[in-house]
Amino acid sequence: MAKTAKKEETIAEKLDSLYSLQLIDSEIDRIRTVRGELPLEVQDLEDEVQGLDTRIEKMQEEVKTLETEISDRKNANKDAEAAISKYKEQQNNVRNNREFESLSKEIEFQELEIKLNEKKSKEGKAKIANKKEVLDEALERRNFRAEDLKTKKAELDEIVAETQAQEEKLMKKSATALKKLDDRLSNAYTRLRSSAKNGLAVVRVDRDSCGGCFNKIPPQRQLDIQAKKKVIVCEHCGRILVPNPEEAE
Ligand SMILES: [Zn+2]
Structure with missing residues (x-):
């Protein structure tokens, strides 16, 4: 039943969930x-x-x-x-x-x-x-x-x-959020997070660049990211990119 629910989730929702999870995990890293x-x-x-x-x-x-x-x-x-x-x-x-x-x-x-x-x-x-x-x-x-x-x-x-x-609470939250993702995304997230030096697997577009490796993102790609119709990764570092609400036009 849970599986069906997951299938119904839109890509935009999935990206939002991914980014929420990243925020939780970044807070754990900071602590x-x-x-x-x-x-x-x-x-x-x-x-x-x-x-x-x-x-x-x-x-x-x-x-x-x-x-x-x-x-x-x-x-x-x-x-x-x-x-x-x-x-x-x-x-x-x-x-x-x-x-x-x-x-x-x-x-x-x-x-x-x-x-x-x-x-x-x-x-x-x-x-x-x-x-x-x-x-x-x-x-x-x-x-x-x-x-x-x-x-x-x-x-x-x-x-x-x-x-x-605080860390224990966040870790529980993180585990729950990770479980909610479909296997493909949760695996990608876990793999990216463990390989990235700063623990960032999902990053926002920041001043037309990838928030993880700071390489410029072509305008068309930025539009695709903003559309949130598919999961887009950075061409340089492989991190999953999400739009920056402050930069959306
Ligand atoms: Zn990058």
């Missing part, structure tokens, strides 16, 4: 493209946050190493001071000048050590202050980006859910 680009933005932010985390961790390690070094030098100075006290005491009990001089040299050496440690500690503290400044900046940036990421991710999840529902 997929939009959705395909969104995760990239989120991925970029994820990479940036991860990169900042690595940098922050490294800087924190460096600060820790510097702090350990300073604390080691502080301990070394305590030892040096204790040694100096000990040598000074020993100097009170020396038997000769040579022993006294030798202890003086030891004291001098320890004092130099203390000075060196103090100098190095001061340098270390300056380095820590510098690093902490950079670290604070990185932390601030990281938190800012992480916040951004959270928002974008939520947005993406929402859009994905939304567009998926």
